[in-house]
Amino acid sequence: MAGLSCNCVLPSPEMRKWNEIIKKNMLNGDAVQAMVTYVNVQEIGFHADNFTFPILLKAAGRWSSPCIGLALHGQTIKAGFSSHVFVQTALLNMYRSRRCVADACKVFEKMPVKDVVAWNSILDAYASTGRMDDALKVFNSMPSKDLSSFNIMISCYSSTGKTLSARSIFDNMSEKDIVSWNSMILAYIQGEDMERACDLFREMPAKNIITWNTMVKGFLQNQLYGEVLDLFDEMKNTNCLPDYLTVTGVFSACAHSGSLKKGTEAHIYAIDYGLASSPHVTTALIDMYAKCGSIQQGLQVFYKSQVKDIYCWNALISGLALHGHGYAALNLFDKMRNSHTRPDDITFIGLLSACSHSGLVQEGSRLFNSMQNEFGISPKIEHYGCMVDLLSRAGHLDCALQLIKAAIQARRSHPGSFA
């Protein structure tokens, strides 16, 4: 039995119950609650065991700050799990999720027992950060490979644009699962070969929701909006029904092609099938209605929505800007701040373009300054673009020129923040 040879605490029946609760928190997508439960468990005197740590480390990998992961790492050592293969693999993956490949490697190298999952994890650490040569070295030195090892290599080649190499792996697999097919379809999409992606889509023995959503993404990327709508109709008659991501793609296709009628039909479908309540869908709906000319319906969707995140606010601010409702966009920004939603760089693109479309020079300049001074957001090329547009439309050509100089200066000092 792998991983049982360590000086660690034996699993207790009480801790088993707590592990189930922590796991349930995670399944609900609530990593914060999982951590809160764990902290409470510690306070009443229980300790994390070999089942607890993998669950917590997964949560820590998605955390915005590295502190939780580091603290948990320390606890695994104290609790005597330094050679437990599941705990160590979870630790490796925590660093991998945080894109700390060097730390992931350190964990991997110290592992006394490495199973195929551990090998796949380190393979993916290299593959997902574009380190093709290192990934290939790991792949070739693996003591044993499973389907995942090959699937990771397909993704690795596809993300580095090597579609032919991905296909060669795919063709040489003695056995393929649905992930292999989906990864290969995505490889063709990333290589802008929609025709071959379609061939595989029709050829594959079984499809799941990810297959369909990958195709939707491919058609969207290639501006084939009619195909997205056809795929949506086809999907409704299968046993793999559209999910929130599918309808999001459909709304995006309608937004780009201006199909208010199709968009409205898809909206009704989303309501009927309980897909209209997620903030992802709300965002896409607001954007669709705004771009199809019906800002009124965009407003309705926004105000009816129970959950409004930063994306929803941004979509409506940008929609109002598009329709030339400059003051309405600024008013919405005030409401956003009153609701304690912190604006981001996209919010300011919407606001500045709203000012530009409505000729609000003073308001725009004030926002451009406050975005840096009050919110600590450094302007990107798009923000400068909006400001140059705003100033030159209002006849302040000298100011616009000054700003272009400032943008060039900023690009020199922070090249990463400019596309």
Next chain:
DNA sequence: TTTCGACGAC
């Protein structure tokens, strides 16, 4: 009961 791989909003 516990570790890895495919889609993911403005």
